Amino acid sequence: MSIVSLARFQFAMTTIYHFFFVPFSIGLAVIVAVMETAYVVTKKKEYLKMAKFWGNIFLLSFAVGVVTGIIQEFQFGMNWSDYSRFVGDIFGAPLALEALLAFFMESTFLGLWIFTWEMVSPKLHVVFIWLVTFASILSAFWILAANSFMQHPVGYTIKNGHAVMTNFKALLANFQLWYEFSHVIAGAVVTGGAVVAGLAAFRLLKKKIKNPEFYKRSLKVGLIVTLFGSIAVITAGDLQMKALVNEQPMKFAATEGIYKDTGDPAAWTLIAWANENQHKRIWGIDVPYVLSILAYDKPSGAIKGLDSVNKQLVKKYGQRNYYPPVNAVFWSFRIMAGFGMLMLLVSLIGLILIRKKRQLLYKQSWMLWILGLCTFAPFLANTAGWLVTELGRYPWTVYGLFTIKQSVSPNVSVASLLVSNIIYFLLFTGLAITMVSLIVRELRKGPDYDEDHSNKEQKDSEVDPFDKGALE
Template identity: 80%
Template sequence: MSIVSLARFQFAMTTIYHFFFVPFSIGTGLVVAIMETMYVVTKKDEYLKMAKFWGNIFLLSFAVGVVTGIIQEFQFGMNWSDYSRFVGDIFGAPLAVEALLAFFMESTFLGLWIFTWKMVSPKLHVIFMWIVTLASSLSALWILAANSFMQHPTGYTIKNGHAVMTSFSALLKNPQLWYEFGHVIAGAIVTGGIIITGLSAFQLLKKKVENPEFYKKSLHIGLLVALFGSIAVLTAGDLQMKALVKEQPMKFAATEGLYKNTGDPASWTLVAWANENGHKRVWGIDVPYVLSILAYDKPSGSVEGMNAINKQLVKEYGKQNYYPPVNTLFWSFRIMAGFGTLMLLVSLLGLFFTRKKNQLLYRQKWMLWILGLCTFTPFLANTAGWLVTELGRYPWTVYGLFTIKQSVSPNVSVASLLTSNIVYFLLFTGIGITMVSLVVRELGKGPDHEEKVEEQERKAAKIDPFDKEAFE
């Protein structure tokens, strides 16, 4: 266990755990905003009930996302101080805007949304939720502006060994930013839709379901959102991967397990395993023409392999290992794409089997179980996608400028890193258990819980404290 490997593991752990809740809160916030908008338009109380009920799930994800985000920020000063010094002049502006503008706007209007249900008109109240949704997306935009610089540096110059910003607009015009932003927001949309769908399915599987129509309509809305998000995420992902062919060819080749240059046309590898030490493929199953179509939108064209790319990088940047963890990238990409395709199919089939003429899905428990288990698929797909994005940049923290080894804090030790890794792991485990238990608790209350509480409060207010009923 080296300092570098422990520091990388800790940052990966905190980032992955935090990113469980970023698309969770953005996506469920969008669904809640849609539900409340439907209430404002139709005046049907069932949509108001949906917005309040699923809004509680959204609030839990938002709270945990804030806590884990603060923990993640500690990493820059703790374990990656040299990296922070190198990119501090670049990262300062977008991260400051994210904190001072996007997050404050998000938290302020979220507070207004929580506490003004009966104080403002429904039209104004729903605007609060849409502002929260917009602000959360803007928050992601500014953070991704910093991350996109790591993937494709632009608008900078090197002074005294540090990257210094020369153009803020160049940071926003970075094409990598918009590939990432589109992919992340689309992923958040499908995450929100699938979570609402899956949790509704679990509720419908109960023997005694309170207000089943509520969950059926929630499930239908979730499927519609998930379908839109699935189409958007596959489109955004396709555009981003095509850009990698030119911008980060080593990452692209690793996701396809290509050590040698392909022929023309290029075959796509369905499954494979690589000998990473020997820099060669052990076995694999190829499908002709498909990689050319995926990379160039035509059934012709070759793709450069990692061995040739590594030689080019050695000439350009000096002698070191430029091979990323191939097996991890190869299978992470397929997990991401596979679950993305699965969510698209589930959304399509779910909508087909819940149409008014023949609502077969609600009569088949195995179908509901599939939808329920799909609740976990966005988390797996999102995590796999970030593994591809971040591990594929190896050995760089800032592509072509600064390596991982250069980035680690000079004053950390193996003992301190091991201790903090254990502490963070236990902390995240505790937070995760608490989050799941609170979600289960909210689901157990049911959609009519608030009305029951209000009714009890009304009855209590009418009782004379000296009446005999007060002592029953």
């Protein structure tokens, strides 16, 4: 266990856990805003119940996301101080805007949304949740602006060994930012839709359930959002991967497990396994022409392999191992793409099966089980996508400028990292158990809990304690 490996593990652990809740909360915010808007437009109380019920789960995801985000920022200063010094001038502006503008706006209007249900008009109240949604998306934009610089540095100069911003507009115009932003937000929409549809499916599996129509309506909304989000995420992901062919050819080659230059046309590798020490593929199944079509939108065109790209990087940046962990990147990409296609198909088939005439989905428990289990699919896809983005950039933290080994804090020790990793792991495990327990509790309470509880309190308040039958 080296300092670098332990620091990388801690960064991966904190970021993955935090990234569980970023798309989760953004996606749920979108859905809750849509539900409350439907209530304002149609005046149907069912949509109001939906907004309040799924809004409670959104609040849980938001709270845990804030906690995990603070932990992630803390470990930057603890384990990656040299990296922070190198990019501090670049990251200062977008991260300050994220904290002072986006997060402040998000928190303010979230508070107004929570506490003003009976105090303002429905039209004004729905504006609050839309502003929360906009602010959460804006927050993601500024974070991704910083991450995009790590992928494709622009608008900077190097002074005294540090990157200094020279053009803020170039940072915002970075093509990598817009690919990442569209991909992440579309993925967040899918996450929100899949969670709502999946949790509603789990509730419909219960034989005796109060207000099943509520969950059926929620499931339908979730499937519609998942379908449109899946189309958007596949489109954005396709554009982002095409950009890698020229901008990060090593990452692209790793996602396809290509060590040697392909022929023309290039075959796509369905599944494979590589010997990373010897830099060669052990086995694999190829599909002719497909990779050329995916990369160039035509059945022709060759792709550079890892070996060729490594030689180019050695020539450009000096002698170093530029090979990323190929098997991890290769399979993470397929997990991401596979679950993306799965959610598209499940949402499309689900919508077909809930048509008014037959509604077959509700009559077959195994279909509801499949839909319920798809609750977890976007979390796996989001995590796998993040692994492709970060592992595929190895050995750089800032592509072409700063390496992982250069980034680690000089004063940390193996012992301190090991202890902090254990503490963070236990903390995250506790948060996960608490989060799941609270969501299950909300689901068991159901959408009518607040109304029933309010009616009970009103009924109790009307009882005369001196009445003859009050104590019977």
